[in-house]
Amino acid sequence: MKLRLLYIVAILSCLIAVLPPLWAFYVSLVVHRPSGGGLGFDNYAEVFSQQAFWGSLWHSFATAMSATVVSVLLGSMAAYGMTRFGRGFNRLALVILAIRMIPSIVLVIPFYLLFRNLGLLDTISGLAVIYLTFSLPFAIWMIRGFFAAIPLDIDEAARIDGASSWTVLWKVIMPIATPAILTTAVLIFCFCWNEFLFALVLTDQNALTFLPLLMRFVPPQGPLYGQIFAGSTIYFIVPIIAIALIRKQLEGSFTAGSVK
Amino acid sequence: MLKSSRLGAYAFLAPSLLCLALIIGYPLVSAVSASLYRWNLMSGLHRWHGIGNYISILTDPATGQVAVVTVIYTVLSVVLELALGFGLALLIRQGLARKLMGFPLMRAILCLPVVIAPLIWAFYFRSIYSPQFGFFNIVLGWLGLSAVPWVNSPALALYSLVIADVWQWTPFMFAVILAGLLTLPGDVTEAARVDGASFRQILWRIELPLLQPVLLVAVLLRLIDALKNIDLFIVITQGGPGTSTEILNFYAFSTSFQDFQVGRGAALALIVFVIIMVLVMLLLASMRRFSRAESKA
Numbered sequence: 001m002k003l004r005l006l007y008i009v010a011i012l013s014c015l016i017a018v019l020p021p022l023w024a025f026y027v028s029l030v031v032h033r034p035s036g037g038g039l040g041f042d043n044y045a046e047v048f049s050q051q052a053f054w055g056s057l058w059h060s061f062a063t064a065m066s067a068t069v070v071s072v073l074l075g076s077m078a079a080y081g082m083t084r085f086g087r088g089f090n091r092l093a094l095v096i097l098a099i100r101m102i103p104s105i106v107l108v109i110p111f112y113l114l115f116r117n118l119g120l121l122d123t124i125s126g127l128a129v130i131y132l133t134f135s136l137p138f139a140i141w142m143i144r145g146f147f148a149a150i151p152l153d154i155d156e157a158a159r160i161d162g163a164s165s166w167t168v169l170w171k172v173i174m175p176i177a178t179p180a181i182l183t184t185a186v187l188i189f190c191f192c193w194n195e196f197l198f199a200l201v202l203t204d205q206n207a208l209t210f211l212p213l214l215m216r217f218v219p220p221q222g223p224l225y226g227q228i229f230a231g232s233t234i235y236f237i238v239p240i241i242a243i244a245l246i247r248k249q250l251e252g253s254f255t256a257g258s259v260k
Numbered sequence: 261m262l263k264s265s266r267l268g269a270y271a272f273l274a275p276s277l278l279c280l281a282l283i284i285g286y287p288l289v290s291a292v293s294a295s296l297y298r299w300n301l302m303s304g305l306h307r308w309h310g311i312g313n314y315i316s317i318l319t320d321p322a323t324g325q326v327a328v329v330t331v332i333y334t335v336l337s338v339v340l341e342l343a344l345g346f347g348l349a350l351l352i353r354q355g356l357a358r359k360l361m362g363f364p365l366m367r368a369i370l371c372l373p374v375v376i377a378p379l380i381w382a383f384y385f386r387s388i389y390s391p392q393f394g395f396f397n398i399v400l401g402w403l404g405l406s407a408v409p410w411v412n413s414p415a416l417a418l419y420s421l422v423i424a425d426v427w428q429w430t431p432f433m434f435a436v437i438l439a440g441l442l443t444l445p446g447d448v449t450e451a452a453r454v455d456g457a458s459f460r461q462i463l464w465r466i467e468l469p470l471l472q473p474v475l476l477v478a479v480l481l482r483l484i485d486a487l488k489n490i491d492l493f494i495v496i497t498q499g500g501p502g503t504s505t506e507i508l509n510f511y512a513f514s515t516s517f518q519d520f521q522v523g524r525g526a527a528l529a530l531i532v533f534v535i536i537m538v539l540v541m542l543l544l545a546s547m548r549r550f551s552r553a554e555s556k557a
Binding site: 003006007009010011013014016017018019020021023024027074075077078080081082084085086087089092094096097098099101102103104105106107109110111112113114129130132133136137140165169190193194196197200201211214215222223225228229232235236239240243247 | 265266268269270271272273275276277279280283284286287288290291294348351352354355360362363366368369370372373375376377378379380381383384385386387388390395427431484487488490491494495509512513516517522525526529530532533536537540541543544548
C-alpha cells in the first residue's frame with residue numbers, strides 16, 4: 001500500500017476512535033452564562049463543589065480496591081495450589097473461566113433479594129463481595145498462567161533449604177511474579193471501576209458509586225451533559241493512567257497468550 | 261506423597277473454592293427457586309407458580325420480538341466488529357512491519373475506547389445522537405442535510421445502538437487480531453512471498469487459516485459480551501421507542517427492577533444465563549482444541 005494512503009487511513013481511524021471522548025470533552029467545556037455562551041470550566045467547578053461527586057469517587061475506589069486486593073490474594077493462593085502439586089487442574093481451570101462469564105443479570109436478582117433481608121444493600125463491603133464473582137475467577141485464571149511459567153526448580157531449591165509451601169508462595173513465587181500480578185490487579189481494578197449493573201441495583205446513598213450517580217444527572221427534561229461529561233472525564237482518566245502504566249506488560253502477555 | 265500433595269493443593273484452593281461456591285452457587289440456586297414463583301416486590305405477591313413463568317414467557321408474543329432484536333443486535337455488532345477489526349489490524353501491521361514512525365502510538369490510541377466504562381460510552385452516544393445538539397445532526401446540518409432521528413425512530417434505534425457498540429468494541433477485535441497476526445510465523449509467509457504468492461493469496465490461504473482459532477475465540481468472547489450489554493439500553497433507549505430495542509438482557513432487567521416482577525425476571529435472567537453458557541461451552545471447546553494444536557506444533 002502507498003505510504004501516504006496508509007498514514008491517512010491510520011490517522012483517520014485514530015481520530016474516529018477518540019471522537020466520542022473528544023466530543024464529550026468539548027461538551028463538558030461549553031458553558032451557558034447569562035452574559036452569553038463560551039468555553040470554560042464552569043461544569044467542572046459545579047461538579048467538584050458537590051459532596052456526592054467526591055463521595056461516589058471514594059465509594060468506587062474503595063469497592064474496586066477491596067475486590068482487587070481480596071481477589072489477588074485468594075487468586076494467588078489458588079493458582080499456587082493449581083500449579084505446584086503435580087496435578088494440572090485443567091478442568092477446574094475451565095470451570096473457573098466459565099464462572100467469569102456468568103451474566104450479571106442472573107446474579108443481581110438473588111443478591112438484591114438476599115441483601116434486602118440481610119441489610120447489606122447499599123454497603124461498600126456488600127458490593128465488593130459481589131465484584132468477587134467476576135474478579136476472583138479472573139485473578140485465578142490469569143495468575144495460574146503466570147505461575148505455570150515459573151520453573152518448579154525454583155520451588156525445589158527453596159524446599160531443600162527447608163521452606164514450607166506457604167513460605168515458598170509468599171517469599172519466593174510472589175516476588176518473582178510481582179509485575180504479572182500487578183498487571184492482573186490493574187485489570188481487575190478497571191473491571192470493578194467500570195462495573196455498572198451491580199452498582200446501580202445494590203447501592204443507593206451510603207455506598208453510591210460514580211456510575212450510578214451519573215443516572216441522577218438525568219432529570220426528566222434531559223441529561224445534564226456538561227456535568228456528566230465533566231465528571232466522566234475525571235473518572236476515566238484513572239483507568240487510562242493505570243493501563244498506560246502496564247501497557248508494555250499487556251502487549252507482551254497478549255503475545256504470549258496467543259498463537260506461537 | 262501423592263495423597264499429601266493433593267491435600268496441599270486443596271489447602272491452597274479451599275478459600276477461593278469456598279468463596280465461589282457461596283457467591284456463585286447460592287445465587288444460582290436462589291435464582292432458579294425465585295423463577296418458580298409469581299413474585300412481585302411492589303404488591304408483595306409471592307405465590308408458587310411452578311414453571312408458569314417459563315410457559316408464559318415462551319407463549320408471550322412479545323418474546324418473539326425480543327428474540328429478533330437480540331439476534332440482530334449481537335450478530336450484526338460482532339460481524340461488523342470482526343470485519344473492521346481485521347481491516348484495522350492488517351493496516352497497523354503494515355505500518356509496524358515497516359517500522360514506520362507513529363504506528364506503535366496509533367496502536368495504543370486505537371485501543372482507547374475499550375478502557376472507557378460502557379456506561380460513560382452510552383452517555384457519549386446519547387449526546388452524540390441527541391436530536392438538536394447532537395454531534396451527528398450538527399454535522400449533517402453543516403452539510404445541508406436534514407436531521408436524522410437516530411434513536412427516536414423505531415426503524416433506526418436498534419442500528420444506532422449497534423453503531424455505538426461497534427464503535428467501542430472494534431478496538432477489542434483489532435487488538436486481539438493484531439496480536440495474533442504479529443505472532444504468526446514469519447518464515448512461512450516469507451517463503452510464500454519468495455515463491456511469488458500475492459498479498460491476497462498469502463492472506464486468504466496462509467494467514468487466515470492460521471488465525472482461525474484466534475478469530476473464533478475473539479468472536480465468541482464478543483458475542484458473550486454483546487449479549488450481556490445493558491448500559492447502552494438503560495441510558496439511551498430504555499428498550500424503546502416502543503419495544504424496538506428491547507434486547508433480552510434489558511428485558512430481564514426491566515421486568516425485575518422496573519416492573520418488580522422478580523419471579524418472571526429471574527426466569528428471563530436464567531434464559532440469558534443458559535444461552536451464554538452454551539456459547540461459553542463452545543468457547544472452551546475451541547480454546548482446548550486451540551491449545552492442543554499449539555502443543556503439537
